[in-house]
Amino acid sequence: MNDEPTPEETMSAEPKLALRDLRIAFGDRRVVDLERLDVAADEIVGLAGESGSGKSMTALAVLGLASTLGAEVTGSVRLAGEELIGAPETRMRAIRGGRIAMIFQSPVSALDPLLRVGDLFERALRLHGASRREAPERTAAALREVLLSPDLLSRHPHELSGGQAQRVAIAMALALRSELLVADEPTSALDVTVQAEILELLRRLREELGMSVLFISHDLAVIAELCDRIAVMERGRIVEEGPTERVLGRPEHDYTRRLVAAVPKIGAGTVPR
Numbered sequence: 001m002n003d004e005p006t007p008e009e010t011m012s013a014e015p016k017l018a019l020r021d022l023r024i025a026f027g028d029r030r031v032v033d034l035e036r037l038d039v040a041a042d043e044i045v046g047l048a049g050e051s052g053s054g055k056s057m058t059a060l061a062v063l064g065l066a067s068t069l070g071a072e073v074t075g076s077v078r079l080a081g082e083e084l085i086g087a088p089e090t091r092m093r094a095i096r097g098g099r100i101a102m103i104f105q106s107p108v109s110a111l112d113p114l115l116r117v118g119d120l121f122e123r124a125l126r127l128h129g130a131s132r133r134e135a136p137e138r139t140a141a142a143l144r145e146v147l148l149s150p151d152l153l154s155r156h157p158h159e160l161s162g163g164q165a166q167r168v169a170i171a172m173a174l175a176l177r178s179e180l181l182v183a184d185e186p187t188s189a190l191d192v193t194v195q196a197e198i199l200e201l202l203r204r205l206r207e208e209l210g211m212s213v214l215f216i217s218h219d220l221a222v223i224a225e226l227c228d229r230i231a232v233m234e235r236g237r238i239v240e241e242g243p244t245e246r247v248l249g250r251p252e253h254d255y256t257r258r259l260v261a262a263v264p265k266i267g268a269g270t271v272p273r
Contacts, residue, residue: 014081016041016212017062017180022075024057024066024236031071032057032236039180044206044213046227046244048220048259054236055216059182062214063102064092079180098128101173105185107165111157117168118153121175128176142175146201163194170201174209181205184216199226220263224248232256 015038024032032054039045047055060066064084066073077084079099084092096102104110111120118139125135143150146167152160160168166186173181183202187195203226205211217223223230224244231241232255240253251257 013040015039015078016043016080017214018076018078019058019062020076020078022058022061022077023073024054024061025072026070030236032061034058034075034233034236034238037231037238037241039212039214041212042206042210043229044202044215044227046223046230047214047216047233048218048223048230049233050218050259053233055218055233056184057236058233059102059184059214059216062182063096063100064089094128097124097172097176097178099178100180100182101169101176101178102182102184103166103169103173103186105189107169107186108157108160108162110169111165113157115156116153117155117157117160120157121153121172124172125175138175139171142171145174145205146171161194162190163197166190166194166198167201170198170205173211174205179212181211181213182216183213185218186215187222188217188219195222202226220248220259232259 017039019034019037022032022034023030034054037045037047047058049055057066057071060069061073062077062084064087073085075085079095084095087095115123121139122135125138126132130138139153140150143152148164148167148171152164152168157165170181187198190198199222202213202215206213215223215227227244229242230244230247231238232247232253233239234255240247240251240256247256248260251260
C-alpha cells in the first residue's frame with residue numbers, strides 16, 4: 001500500500017503559518033496591508049524588504065505582540081489551522097515559546113540580564129509544562145543540537161558572544177519544541193563566519209527536526225543562501241513572491257529589481273545561491 005500523499009493532498013495541506021488579509025495600523029496610518037503569506041511545514045520562507053517596510057510588525061502580529069505597541073490588528077493569523085487573532089492572552093502566552101519561537105537581531109537584549117542562561121531555560125521550560133526533572137534533560141539535549149557547551153548555562157547573557165547568544169535563542173526554541181521559528185534579522189549583527197554557522201544550523205533544524213522558519217531580512221544574499229521561497233515587501237504589501245531562485249534571478253516587480261540591483265556582487269550574474 002502506498003502511503004505517500006497525492007499531489008492533491010499535498011497542495012491542500014494546511015500551512016504551518018497562514019496569514020490572510022492582515023492589516024496593522026496606528027490610528028489612520030496603515031503599516032501592513034498583507035493579503036496572503038504562507039509558510040508550509042518544513043519550509044523556510046524569507047520575508048524581504050527595506051527597513052520600515054513592515055517586516056518586523058508582521059512578525060510581532062504573528063506572536064500577538066503588535067497590539068502591545070498600540071497597533072490595531074485585523075485579519076487572520078492561523079498556526080496549523082488555529083486562529084490567533086483575537087485569541088485570549090492566556091492562550092497566546094502558551095503559544096509564544098511553546099509553539100512559536102522568535103529570535104532577534106540582538107538576542108542578548110531579549111534575555112533577562114539578571115538571570116543566568118540555565119535559569120532562563122528552566123523558567124521557560126517550567127512555564128510550558130516541563131517537570132523539574134525533565135527541564136535540565138531537555139536543556140542539555142538542545143545545547144548539544146546547537147553545538148554549545150553546558151558551561152554556558154552558568155553565564156549571564158552579557159557574557160555571551162553574538163553567535164553564542166543566537167545559538168542559545170535557537171536552543172531555547174528546540175528545548176520548547178516549537179513548531180515555527182520567526183527569525184527577525186538574526187544574522188545582520190554577526191561577522192560572516194558566524195553568520196554562515198547560524199544559517200547552517202537553521203538549515204539543519206528544518207532538515208532533521210522539521211521546524212518551519214519565517215526568516216525576516218533585508219539581506220537578499222542571505223535569503224538566497226537559506227530560503228526556499230521569498231516574499232518581497234514594500235510599504236507593508238507583498239509585491240512579489242515565489243521560489244527564491246526565480247524571484248532573485250528573474251525578478252518581475254520593479255521594486256524587487258531595484259533590491260537585487262543593490263546587492264554587491266563579485267563579477268557578473270545574479271544574487272549567488
